[in-house]
Amino acid sequence: MAKLPKPDELIKSIDWTPPEKDWMDDVPPEIKPGRFCYPAKKNILEEIGFPNPRDWSPLDDDWKLPPNFREIIIEGMKDRLSKYRSFKVFMDICVRCGACADKCHYFLGSGDPKNMPVLRAELIRSIYKGELTWQGKLFGKLAGARKLTEDIIKEWFYYYYQCSECRRCSVFCPYGIDTCEVTMMGRELLHLVGCNINWILEPVRNCFKIGNHIGIPPHTIKEILEYLCWDIEEVTGLKLEVPINKKGAEILFVTPSGDYFAEPGIYTMMGYILLFHYLDLDWTMSTYASEGGNFGLFTSHEAMAKINAKIYHEAERLKVKFIIGGECGHMWRVKHQYMDTATGPAPKNLETPKSPITGTVFEHAKSTKMIHVCEFTADLIAHGKLELDPSRNDNYVVTFHDSCNPSRGMGFFEEPRYILKHVCNNFYDMPENTIREKTFCCGSGSGLNTDEFMEMRMRGGLPRANAVQYVRDKHNVNMLACICAIDRAALPTLMNYWVPDVQVCGVHELLANALVLPHEKTGERPRTLNMRQEPLKPEEEENA
Amino acid sequence: MGAVFALVTVLAFVIVVYVGVGVAGLKSLFGIVVPYAAFLVFLIGMVYRMIDWAKVPVPFRIVTTCGQQKSLRWIKRSRLESPYTNFEVVLRMLLEVFAFRSLFRNLKAELKGPNLVYGSYKWLWLGAIAFHYAFFTILLRHLRFFTYPVPESIQIIDQIDSFFHIGLPHLYMTDVVILAALTFLFLRRLADPRLRYISLASDYLPLFMIYGLVISGVLMRHFFKVDVTQVKEFTMGLVHFKPKAPDVGVIFYIHLFFISALMAYFPFSKLVHMVGVFFSPTRNLANNSRAVRHEPAPWWKKPKFKTYCEWQEEFKEQLIESGQPIDEDCYKKK
Ligand code: HEM
Numbered sequence: 001m002a003k004l005p006k007p008d009e010l011i012k013s014i015d016w017t018p019p020e021k022d023w024m025d026d027v028p029p030e031i032k033p034g035r036f037c038y039p040a041k042k043n044i045l046e047e048i049g050f051p052n053p054r055d056w057s058p059l060d061d062d063w064k065l066p067p068n069f070r071e072i073i074i075e076g077m078k079d080r081l082s083k084y085r086s087f088k089v090f091m092d093i094c095v096r097c098g099a100c101a102d103k104c105h106y107f108l109g110s111g112d113p114k115n116m117p118v119l120r121a122e123l124i125r126s127i128y129k130g131e132l133t134w135q136g137k138l139f140g141k142l143a144g145a146r147k148l149t150e151d152i153i154k155e156w157f158y159y160y161y162q163c164s165e166c167r168r169c170s171v172f173c174p175y176g177i178d179t180c181e182v183t184m185m186g187r188e189l190l191h192l193v194g195c196n197i198n199w200i201l202e203p204v205r206n207c208f209k210i211g212n213h214i215g216i217p218p219h220t221i222k223e224i225l226e227y228l229c230w231d232i233e234e235v236t237g238l239k240l241e242v243p244i245n246k247k248g249a250e251i252l253f254v255t256p257s258g259d260y261f262a263e264p265g266i267y268t269m270m271g272y273i274l275l276f277h278y279l280d281l282d283w284t285m286s287t288y289a290s291e292g293g294n295f296g297l298f299t300s301h302e303a304m305a306k307i308n309a310k311i312y313h314e315a316e317r318l319k320v321k322f323i324i325g326g327e328c329g330h331m332w333r334v335k336h337q338y339m340d341t342a343t344g345p346a347p348k349n350l351e352t353p354k355s356p357i358t359g360t361v362f363e364h365a366k367s368t369k370m371i372h373v374c375e376f377t378a379d380l381i382a383h384g385k386l387e388l389d390p391s392r393n394d395n396y397v398v399t400f401h402d403s404c405n406p407s408r409g410m411g412f413f414e415e416p417r418y419i420l421k422h423v424c425n426n427f428y429d430m431p432e433n434t435i436r437e438k439t440f441c442c443g444s445g446s447g448l449n450t451d452e453f454m455e456m457r458m459r460g461g462l463p464r465a466n467a468v469q470y471v472r473d474k475h476n477v478n479m480l481a482c483i484c485a486i487d488r489a490a491l492p493t494l495m496n497y498w499v500p501d502v503q504v505c506g507v508h509e510l511l512a513n514a515l516v517l518p519h520e521k522t523g524e525r526p527r528t529l530n531m532r533q534e535p536l537k538p539e540e541e542e543n544a
Numbered sequence: 545m546g547a548v549f550a551l552v553t554v555l556a557f558v559i560v561v562y563v564g565v566g567v568a569g570l571k572s573l574f575g576i577v578v579p580y581a582a583f584l585v586f587l588i589g590m591v592y593r594m595i596d597w598a599k600v601p602v603p604f605r606i607v608t609t610c611g612q613q614k615s616l617r618w619i620k621r622s623r624l625e626s627p628y629t630n631f632e633v634v635l636r637m638l639l640e641v642f643a644f645r646s647l648f649r650n651l652k653a654e655l656k657g658p659n660l661v662y663g664s665y666k667w668l669w670l671g672a673i674a675f676h677y678a679f680f681t682i683l684l685r686h687l688r689f690f691t692y693p694v695p696e697s698i699q700i701i702d703q704i705d706s707f708f709h710i711g712l713p714h715l716y717m718t719d720v721v722i723l724a725a726l727t728f729l730f731l732r733r734l735a736d737p738r739l740r741y742i743s744l745a746s747d748y749l750p751l752f753m754i755y756g757l758v759i760s761g762v763l764m765r766h767f768f769k770v771d772v773t774q775v776k777e778f779t780m781g782l783v784h785f786k787p788k789a790p791d792v793g794v795i796f797y798i799h800l801f802f803i804s805a806l807m808a809y810f811p812f813s814k815l816v817h818m819v820g821v822f823f824s825p826t827r828n829l830a831n832n833s834r835a836v837r838h839e840p841a842p843w844w845k846k847p848k849f850k851t852y853c854e855w856q857e858e859f860k861e862q863l864i865e866s867g868q869p870i871d872e873d874c875y876k877k878k
Pocket residue numbers: 095096097174175640641642644647672676679729747750751754815817818821
């Protein structure tokens with residue numbers, strides 16, 4: 001694996017000035033270790049029936065493309081141009097005004113000009129023009145047109161796996177051109193000739209075959225949840241059990257599998273379990289639909305739908321009334337923007353979500369019948385249904401990372417903040433231009449949170465880390481809350497690199513800390529530990 | 545370099561007209577055939593482009609939300625940045641089209657030592673707004689050549705535009721603004737290394753064509769004056785399909801050629817952004833995809849996946865061993 005430069009070296013290496021050489025001729029790109037992900041293994045492609053399975057490396061000269069790769073790609077392009085208006089319109093209307101250029105975190109952190117969203121899109125646009133429009137065929141480079149060659153496939157692979165599909169560029173574009181859409185199309189085209197990455201496709205395989213990204217079989221899921229319940233018992237004294245595959249439960253709960261097996265996600269998972277117990281909710285998890293996340297979104301629209309469809313299928317089988325989804329970014333892009341159209345309509349047994357505790361009817365989810373756990377919880381707090389002691393989080397000075405997908409694909413800003421402001425006493429937002437719809441990616445989104453991509457992750461995560469550093473210096477922030485499982489996996493590494501004294505947590509972890517359980521109120525067993533089993537207050541450490 | 549090519553092209557236009565009209569006397573060709581042809585190309589081209597976009601389905605609701613969604617009643621939602629109803633979408637689009645809302649958000653990132661800072665940067669917005677509104681007003685003013693009697697509203701625009709009464713005929717403010725804005729938009733592309741890097745010849749060409757159009761117009765009005773009565777006769781003739789090429793200076797033909805070239809170029813270039821923006825799915829859809837079911841695209845197929853029963857068969861042993869329920873319904877159906 002490539003050596004990671006030190007933070008100060010990395011900062012010094014950033015230069016936003018583009019090279020002299022014309023970008024159209026600057027192919028193939030110099031493929032640098034630390035900036036690409038390992039290709040999908042042969043057996044994985046075979047198992048999921050994707051084209052051109054083989055052993056290869058992006059560092060090889062010969063990528064072993066199919067001999068007719070040009071026709072395959074051009075046909076694939078025509079096909080998608082006739083299916084997705086977004087793709088077609090975005091290919092046609094960019095004026096290269098450059099407003100998006102310095103909005104991409106990968107550009108800001110790497111200075112590589114082909115990471116400017118406009119050029120990232122131009123990598124395909126130039127082929128669209130050169131192969132499919134008469135203007136491009138006639139005027140060539142003058143019209144920004146190129147011909148498709150093997151070098152261009154290499155360029156695409158390099159740069160479409162250096163885009164985290166975060167859509168920040170789309171916010172600033174006068175026409176809303178969304179380079180994420182272009183990247184999605186780029187990746188779909190690359191699949192056709194077998195250029196893809198293992199970190200995405202292995203989870204996709206696992207999801208298709210076993211039920212979740214990590215490939216945890218059902219009995220192990222049950223074991224893991226039992227472990228988590230024991231940990232909850234350590235902290236609260238309560239003996240809990242997670243209902244599994246329970247027919248006739250009112251609510252099906254789905255959440256990314258990342259949260260049941262690694263820190264700090266597990267603390268958030270424990271938070272959900274504790275909250276649902278507190279409310280005496282009639283809920284169930286499923287070991288079949290055991291994945292809320294969806295790496296299919298980073299693969300193709302078809303793969304995304306195939307993974308998502310299991311959730312409705314399971315909701316139908318279990319005859320639940322509605323679905324609650326856990327904290328996750330890309331998962332919620334799917335659940336909010338794709339679920340209904342791609343895999344709906346929702347099964348007939350589902351009803352418009354109605355909180356059994358407050359009676360609130362979630363009208364805004366009346367078609368998909370699926371609500372975000374933060375919507376559910378914020379509603380509980382607003383109705384005074386939770387007894388909370390925010391001082392239990394006084395060890396923490398908290399800030400909130402808006403994950404890209406809920407922000408720009410959903411408009412999900414106030415719900416988590418509302419919860420945070422009720423469960424902790426010290427909350428400070430990062431600077432305005434780095435949060436909400438202008439939030440910066442963790443640097444590892446869209447299936448790029450792999451170790452071999454570390455240098456690019458640290459570069460792309462720089463704008464986010466830098467904003468955290470700002471509030472750390474100003475307000476002593478030491479806890480970065482987020483509502484995304486990929487964030488919880490990726491941000492600790494990022495913080496460790498750029499702002500080492502800041503930890504990462506989910507919103508429901510902090511909620512669980514603050515939640516005053518009935519037996520705690522009577523003084524029977526006061527809470528002394530937080531979900532991480534650390535003393536709630538530093539002085540108690542000394543007393544002990 | 546792209547800019548040089550664009551400049552040469554535009555100069556070639558001038559020479560072609562100069563030779564064609566001034567030397568060879570092809571007035572009917574440049575005065576009648578070219579403008580009509582260009583207008584036809586523009587019309588047919590634009591309609592074609594619109595149909596070409598409209599016939600492609602929009603399979604998913606991929607709104608880019610720039611404000612709070614509608615969820616809980618007591619959370620204030622942003623109607624303009626995250627529209628929930630179609631009416632709100634219209635408002636959002638109006639803001640985009642008339643106020644360049646998204647461009648107004650623009651920020652400029654700077655790396656100061658180890659820190660990234662993002663300052664407000666509205667120059668592009670200002671330049672673009674100035675350019676587009678000036679261009680639009682100039683187009684409106686030109687209606688005085690194509691109407692008889694000239695509607696009062698057009699006369700009023702004309703009077704306001706020449707309000708300062710500088711020179712004779714009075715200098716139009718929009719002429720000054722558009723030249724300044726064009727210069728800004730052009731210099732920006734040259735001066736900023738990143739923009740220079742991404743700019744193509746096809747980015748300079750429209751700027752230069754409009755330069756040519758405006759400069760020839762200004763020259764005609766203030767320096768090489770032409771007989772306006774003849775021009776008006778000619779333009780009214782065009783409108784009534786009884787055109788007669790006017791006997792005026794070459795400068796008029798150059799002006800006419802620039803607008804013809806621009807019209808013909810329009811549908812095949814990035815200038816289609818003018819209508820394309822209305823088709824942009826990240827802006828023209830409502831953010832209500834959990835509340836309202838939107839029909840999938842005609843080509844969309846429901847996915848095939850491993851059903852619960854298939855999965856249960858595969859993991860049956862583990863399910864039983866770990867005490868998870870077995871769904872007997874899987875066997876009943878068979
Ligand atoms: C939603 C509405 C519109 C927006 C947001 C918009 C935005 C822009 C922007 C950002 C530029 C690029 C300036 C540059 O950097 O070169 C531009 C150029 C241009 N636009 Fe628009 N525009 C819109 C509508 C229109 C309309 C209705 C016309 C009709 C005449 C038009 C004609 C042009 C022309 C002629 C150029 C200049 C040539 C060029 O720079 O390539 N635009 N526009």
